Amino acid sequence: GAGVSQTPSNKVTEKGKYVELRCDPISGHTALYWYRQSLGQGPEFLIYFQGTGAADDSGLPNDRFFAVRPEGSVSTLKIQRTERGDSAVYLCASSLGRYDEQFFGPGTRLTVL
Amino acid sequence: TQLLEQSPQFLSIQEGENLTVYCNSSSVFSSLQWYRQEPGEGPVLLVTVVTGGEVKKLKRLTFQFGDARKDSSLHITAAQPGDTGLYLCAGGSGSNTGKLIFGQGTTLQVKP
Numbered sequence: 001g002a003g004v005s006q007t008p009s010n011k012v013t014e015k016g017k018y019v020e021l022r023c024d025p026i027s028g029h030t031a032l033y034w035y036r037q038s039l040g041q042g043p044e045f046l047i048y049f050q051g052t053g054a055a056d057d058s059g060l061p062n063d064r065f066f067a068v069r070p071e072g073s074v075s076t077l078k079i080q081r082t083e084r085g086d087s088a089v090y091l092c093a094s095s096l097g098r099y100d101e102q103f104f105g106p107g108t109r110l111t112v113l
Numbered sequence: 114t115q116l117l118e119q120s121p122q123f124l125s126i127q128e129g130e131n132l133t134v135y136c137n138s139s140s141v142f143s144s145l146q147w148y149r150q151e152p153g154e155g156p157v158l159l160v161t162v163v164t165g166g167e168v169k170k171l172k173r174l175t176f177q178f179g180d181a182r183k184d185s186s187l188h189i190t191a192a193q194p195g196d197t198g199l200y201l202c203a204g205g206s207g208s209n210t211g212k213l214i215f216g217q218g219t220t221l222q223v224k225p
Contacts, residue, residue: 004155031211042119042201042215043156056210091155098211104155 002026004105006092012111013082021077021108025094032075033102034067035091043091049075050098082112115140117204119216126192127224134187134219136202144205145178145185146213149198156201192223 005024013019025032030051035043045059049069057067064082069075079086089109093102120135136145144163148156160169162178162185169176173196175188185202199220203213 033212035213035215040122040217042117042203042218043213044215045212048210048212050210056208056212059212093155095211098209099205100211101158101161102211102213104157106154 004092004094004103006090006105006108008108009106010109010111012113014113015082015084017082017112019079019082019110021079021090021110023075023077023092023094023105025073025075025092026103027073029094029096029103030072031095031098031100031102032069033093033095034075034077035093037089037091037107039088046077046090048098055098079110082110084112086110087112115142115204115206115214117202117214117216119200119202119219121219122217123220123222125222125224128193129191130223132189132192132221134200134202134221135184136186136216137184138204139183140204141182142204142214143182143207145182146203146205147176147185147187148201148203150201150218151198156203189221192221194223194225197221197223 032049034046037043048056052072067077089107091107093104095102147159150156165180167178173190202216
């Protein structure tokens with residue numbers, strides 16, 4: 001069966017540009033998480049969706065970051081006015097329910113020049 | 114703020130050696146998980162421990178959860194080159210969202 005997929009796998013952009021990162025969770029998984037992993041660090045929680053709603057966005061660093069999951073499946077993480085400090089691997093994970101095992105995608109490596 | 118500190122951050126050993134990785138916190142966690150991450154991939158769950166004092170074994174890997182549920186360890190016996198990777202511990206925050214708090218990871222290199 002298909003796992004969590006993320007596109008693009010790599011994204012290079014210039015400072016100040018807008019980017020969108022996509023996550024396709026495992027079919028039937030209602031919980032979806034976004035994490036950010038900087039070089040040499042563990043993943044850091046950004047936002048959690050239960051169904052279509054963002055149930056916890058306490059990890060979003062500032063209002064340049066926004067995420068949606070309009071139909072309760074695919075999610076898009078949107079970053080406005082990118083900064084060099086946004087460079088990291090953005091990981092998406094999904095699970096059947098919020099306390100179930102999280103399955104991670106391969107991540108999108110974002111580089112802001 | 115709940116934090117998890119892993120030690121050591123880097124470990125380079127010869128094939129056949131034993132090693133232990135530690136994951137410590139001043140906070141109590143409802144559960145602790147251990148993941149392994151390969152380059153270019155997401156973390157993959159190895160084990161979840163939920164009870165203080167719990168010990169779980171997965172082939173040559175032994176995981177232990179501290180009695181007070183504030184720390185955990187991963188012990189690998191007779192390490193093999195295939196064990197090379199980034200090992201991460203993660204704690205359930207106890208919130209109603211299921212979000213995970215990760216340690217900074219331990220990079221293990223096993224030389225043949």
